[in-house]
Amino acid sequence: MNSKTLNINIMGRDFHVTCPDEEREDIQLAAAYLDKKIQEIKAEGKVVDSDRVAIVAALSITHELLMLRNGTGFDMDEFKRRIVSLKKKVDEVMIKKES
16 A cells, blocks of 8 residues: 655645545545535635634535434435335336236
């Protein structure tokens, strides 16, 4: 497992983080997601101080994660299961209708 330094930019500031090669893309996506959340919070104009903006963004993302872990957030696997189930029901109705 090789680790290299990765350069990321959050809030207009450059950060150098060391991560395994196989995690580079995920870390870049996480940094981009964090930066996007920060920009959204800044755009709302309710929080001005940079430290507070970063903390509010971190709280927002942590809340999203906890909701997903606790099952109260969006669950892609459950969504896919429901789609498959609905498709089967539609197929059954169509077969009965054609008979």
